Amino acid sequence: xxxxxxxxxxxxxxxxxxxxxxxxxxxxxxxxxxxxxxxxxxxxxxxxxxxxxxxxxxxxxxxxxxxxxxxxxxxxxxxxxxxxxxxxxxxxxxxxxxxxxxxxxxxxxxxxxxxxxxxxxxxxxxxxxxxxxxxxxxxxxxxxxxxxxxxxxxxxxxxxxxxxxxxxxxxxxxxxxxxxxxxxxxxxxxxxxxxxxxxxxxxxxxxxxxxxxxxxxxxxxxxxxx
Amino acid sequence: xxxxxxxxxxxxxxxxxxxxxxxxxxxxxxxxxxxxxxxxxxxxxxxxxxxxxxxxxxxxxxxxxxxxxxxxxxxxxxxxxxxxxxxxxxxxxxxxxxxxxxxxxxxxxxxxxxxxxxxxxxxxxxxxxxxxxxxxxxxxxxxxxxxxxxxxxxxxxxxxxxxxxxxxxxxxxxxxxxxxxxxxxxxxxxxxxxxxxxxxxxxxxxxxxxxxxxxxxxxxxxxxxxxxxxxxxxxxxxxxxxxxxxxxxxxxxxxxxxxxxxxxxxxxxxxxxxxxxxxxxxxxxxxxxxxxxxx
Numbered sequence: 001x002x003x004x005x006x007x008x009x010x011x012x013x014x015x016x017x018x019x020x021x022x023x024x025x026x027x028x029x030x031x032x033x034x035x036x037x038x039x040x041x042x043x044x045x046x047x048x049x050x051x052x053x054x055x056x057x058x059x060x061x062x063x064x065x066x067x068x069x070x071x072x073x074x075x076x077x078x079x080x081x082x083x084x085x086x087x088x089x090x091x092x093x094x095x096x097x098x099x100x101x102x103x104x105x106x107x108x109x110x111x112x113x114x115x116x117x118x119x120x121x122x123x124x125x126x127x128x129x130x131x132x133x134x135x136x137x138x139x140x141x142x143x144x145x146x147x148x149x150x151x152x153x154x155x156x157x158x159x160x161x162x163x164x165x166x167x168x169x170x171x172x173x174x175x176x177x178x179x180x181x182x183x184x185x186x187x188x189x190x191x192x193x194x195x196x197x198x199x200x201x202x203x204x205x206x207x208x209x210x211x212x213x214x215x216x217x218x219x220x221x222x223x224x225x226x
Numbered sequence: 227x228x229x230x231x232x233x234x235x236x237x238x239x240x241x242x243x244x245x246x247x248x249x250x251x252x253x254x255x256x257x258x259x260x261x262x263x264x265x266x267x268x269x270x271x272x273x274x275x276x277x278x279x280x281x282x283x284x285x286x287x288x289x290x291x292x293x294x295x296x297x298x299x300x301x302x303x304x305x306x307x308x309x310x311x312x313x314x315x316x317x318x319x320x321x322x323x324x325x326x327x328x329x330x331x332x333x334x335x336x337x338x339x340x341x342x343x344x345x346x347x348x349x350x351x352x353x354x355x356x357x358x359x360x361x362x363x364x365x366x367x368x369x370x371x372x373x374x375x376x377x378x379x380x381x382x383x384x385x386x387x388x389x390x391x392x393x394x395x396x397x398x399x400x401x402x403x404x405x406x407x408x409x410x411x412x413x414x415x416x417x418x419x420x421x422x423x424x425x426x427x428x429x430x431x432x433x434x435x436x437x438x439x440x441x442x443x444x445x446x447x448x449x450x451x452x453x454x455x456x457x458x459x460x461x462x463x464x465x466x467x468x469x470x471x472x473x474x475x476x477x478x479x480x481x482x483x484x485x486x487x488x489x490x491x492x493x494x495x496x497x498x499x500x501x502x503x504x505x506x507x508x509x510x511x512x513x514x515x516x517x518x519x520x521x
Contacts, residue, residue: 071404074414075375076341114258116301117337119412141258166248166468166475168257199470 006042007056010035010088014060017080019087025080036087049095057085061130065213082126104132104223106157108150110142112175115168120192127212144178151182158219163192173203189218230328230368230394231430234458234497241514242500243279243287260302262294265314276322282507283514286328291315296353297336309360316364330370331361333383340378347382354386362391370396372435375411381427388428396431396460397424403442417449435462436502439479440487444494451495458497465504477504481512488516
């Protein structure tokens with residue numbers, strides 16, 4: 001395979017969730033190399049790591065996020081794609097550390113205090129990471145203090161707040177206010193089943209996304225403004 | 227007391243209860259507080275909820291045990307209390323119900339995903355078994371596995387209930403409208419796909435709960451009926467999708483608005499109708515009024 005073919009093959013593996021040669025899923029790709037082997041081969045052949053990130057991984061996860069948003073695929077398909085993406089990203093880690101490949105920015109995410117639901121938050125993390133961002137996942141039941149400490153550590157980060165319950169989404173309001181106190185320029189995006197754009201306006205947050213792809217669109221719009 | 231399924235076989239339409247979670251919050255449950263701990267600490271408040279639905283005309287009430295599995299209770303440091311909390315949940319509802327009203331032991335999802343490697347089928351089965359046994363021993367005559375999105379987790383729960391208790395087993399999943407006439411759970415399961423799998427695992431009654439309001443439930447019931455004419459169907463609908471208004475989140479459908487759809491739901495083939503998030507004794511009272519008028 002030449003470089004273009006390798007990139008196209010990695011893209012396919014991530015889009016359809018082929019992690020490595022052993023992985024049984026998807027059936028149509030059984031026995032073939034997965035994102036893991038192909039990424040290793042591509043780097044060995046001198047394909048620039050930035051091309052693997054931009055031309056294969058980000059493009060594939062963009063398609064995945066798009067299909068999820070259109071309800072053409074569901075959580076399981078998204079999870080296997082994310083797993084395939086992670087197996088490729090593992091090979092790129094040294095290039096991130098050395099600075100040879102740059103991410104678009106940092107994204108701090110967590111489920112707000114009082115709320116233990118992490119599925120939606122995890123899906124957003126996967127898609128945002130797949131879009132080329134470094135994700136700092138603070139977990140569930142995250143207090144404004146914990147969000148604040150993370151923002152102080154990563155002052156240039158965008159912050160994402162997740163909640164599933166109508167009773168906990170109100171905490172997004174206080175957390176947003178605290179974060180804006182720490183850094184008036186911080187951008188905060190919120191999401192979760194009960195959340196709406198009307199609530200976002202009231203909470204003083206900058207963005208609302210109804211699905212993971214919406215979060216990526218918002219984040220990427222910030223990099224364009226810079 | 228007849229079983230729920232035998233009543234349905236005789237052609238009866240039954241009324242279930244309404245929301246518990248949103249009701250508990252109205253009674254002062256704080257975000258981040260363990261709702262199921264109220265069974266031990268504030269049983270009189272839990273009893274009052276059960277009683278209010280019986281007074282509204284429900285033929286069956288649930289228990290305050292939706293998050294009573296070992297995984298969720300562990301987060302609150304209550305893993306050792308799984309038995310006590312669930313048994314108390316069933317006892318409180320049974321005290322309110324007396325001998326003639328059914329008590330449905332509520333079993334919600336663990337929040338762990340098999341596909342992520344968070345948990346195995348066996349671990350889920352063990353967790354659900356412990357919860358099911360405690361609910362059954364506390365006096366539940368049926369168990370309702372609800373808000374499921376993953377069919378594997380639902381099946382583990384159904385088998386745990388079927389193999390470890392003599393209770394009737396109900397399984398409802400949460401579907402979202404994904405197209406003109408299509409519905410899927412978050413994990414991509416359709417109502418039609420649920421039917422054969424849930425019945426094969428041992429469910430006596432199947433259906434849907436939560437979601438975005440009672441209107442969508444009609445299409446979901448139609449889809450279930452298109453593949454199975456007989457299986458009893460239970461619907462617990464939200465009072466619409468939550469909307470944020472004037473600093474508060476509200477479930478917008480009033481008892482009268484929900485009641486408009488009850489006959490359509492029965493005509494589509496539903497056998498048991500009740501409410502989920504945002505529904506109140508007022509909603510259940512309206513639903514009961516319509517169901518009884520049809521007799």
